[in-house]
Amino acid sequence: MEQTPKYLPSIHTIAVIGGGSWATALIKIFTENGNTRINWWLRNADDVAYIKRYRSNPRYLTSVKLNPELVRPFEDIKAAVKEADAILLAVPAAFITSALSTLSAEDFEGKYVISSIKGMIPTHNTLVTEYIEEHFQVPHKMVAVIGGPCHAEEVAMEKQAYLSLASSSSRYATALAEMMHCRYINTTVIKDLYGVEYCAVMKNIIAIACGIAHGLGYGDNYQAVLVSNSMQEIKRLLKEVYKVKRDLTASAYLGDLLVTTYSQFSRNRTFGNMIGRGYTVKAAQMEMEMVAEGYYAVKSIHQIHTQYEDLNMPITTAVYNILYNKVSPSEEFLWLKEQLQ
Structure with a gap:
């Protein structure tokens, strides 16, 4: 300290x-x-x-x-x-x-x-x-x-x-x-009070995306690309909503993202995995008996995203479309994989 x-x-x-x-x-x-x-x-x-x-x-x-x-x-x-x-x-x-x-x-x-x-x-x-x-x-x-x-x-x-x-x-x-x-x-x-909060919100959305990918049968290579692209997405969001000097590789940002996207204890990843395997949102929520914060967060972040014309957030968009527009996870991830680098 x-x-x-x-x-x-x-x-x-x-x-x-x-x-x-x-x-x-x-x-x-x-x-x-x-x-x-x-x-x-x-x-x-x-x-x-x-x-x-x-x-x-x-x-x-x-x-x-x-x-x-x-x-x-x-x-x-x-x-x-x-x-x-x-x-x-x-x-x-x-x-x-x-x-x-x-x-x-x-x-x-x-x-x-x-x-x-x-x-x-x-x-x-x-x-x-x-x-x-x-x-x-x-x-x-x-x-x-x-x-x-x-x-x-x-x-x-x-x-x-x-x-x-x-x-x-x-x-x-x-x-x-x-x-x-x-x-x-x-x-x-x-x-960086607000920056840590925004990253905590985003990492739950990314964890849902990683869970969906796992449920659909995507492998470790894809998840590595998904997580690395998510850091770029978080960086673009923070630049618009709360631009201050910060090191996104620090534990409060990257560390929190990694543990939430990879851990067996991550309820957001678990929730996403169930969605990828074909559960409806309601069925997944009932079976988990715990709140996956990312489900609610993605709607808020999506609405913030729409306020910025040039802000590119394909992972957030994909998760939002699956959870709220009821787009097929497999179809949405076919689109998403073309957006990742």
């Missing part, structure tokens, strides 16, 4: 919003230091009761044991955030507005916000942090993003992983990096 700035923000209690595998993994990481307290809000009252009794998530990463002295589950979201110094968002982007619907700007006042969401607000076509800043009047310097490359399942197994903490405030990012650094987690500080 870079040299620690002076006067780091003081964060003792974090309100975690969301009850999935990534929320569970992040709670495990934050409580490794033995100092950070977690107020954990879950939508399902039965899950709250189960966690209070058995100290584990009944639905996801059930092997992770929670420290009862540090982790308190809540049914009331207002009560969870009231005494927290920071709010960590770990709900799929498509459901974040409903999850936060009972909260107001007053509930966010004076609190840091951490987004671990790898998607966009579908009805707004905006990044999660942009929505939080505008809707809840949170200052830009009090917002941070947790980037990869990292899978929740490997966190549960305590396999070596890397996280990137992005914020326009290096002090805030450094404070989070220090809180999350432990035996199996390495952390890096980066200032």
Whole structure:
């Protein structure tokens, strides 16, 4: 990590919003230091009761044991955030507005916000942090993003992983990096908040494309070309929507893309694989029982794409056509393979 700035923000209690595998993994990481307290809000009252009794998530990463002295589950979201110094968002982007619907700007006042969401607000076509800043009047310097490359399942197994903490405030990012650094987690500080978010959104779309390719029977050679072309597509998008100096080969960008497009734990790749094998979108979603962020993200990115006449995004276009225009995956990929270099 870079040299620690002076006067780091003081964060003792974090309100975690969301009850999935990534929320569970992040709670495990934050409580490794033995100092950070977690107020954990879950939508399902039965899950709250189960966690209070058995100290584990009944639905996801059930092997992770929670420290009862540090982790308190809540049914009331207002009560969870009231005494927290920071709010960590770990709900799929498509459901974040409903999850936060009972909260107001007053509930966010004076609190840091951490987004671990790898998607966009579908009805707004905006990044999660942009929505939080505008809707809840949170200052830009009090917002941070947790980037990869990292899978929740490997966190549960305590396999070596890397996280990137992005914020326009290096002090805030450094404070989070220090809180999350432990035996199996390495952390890096980066200032490119929106760039990390856009890349996280795009890598899920690319992972769906890679899954479709695998389901259709395309091999490793094709996937290598697909992924390398996707980096060019991401670069072209970022040049239009958020042009700043960045190194896209860094772990927060390329690393996160690679782990999502190749890993067995990638739900977006799994979703795409099912589509390539002939599942309908609805059938794939029902069988997975988990949200593939890329399904919602590709619609938002496609709509952003149409605003720029000269922006070439063939992979995004192909995934959008398959998922939303119901074009045959095999036919669309015949077109796509001619667009790749």
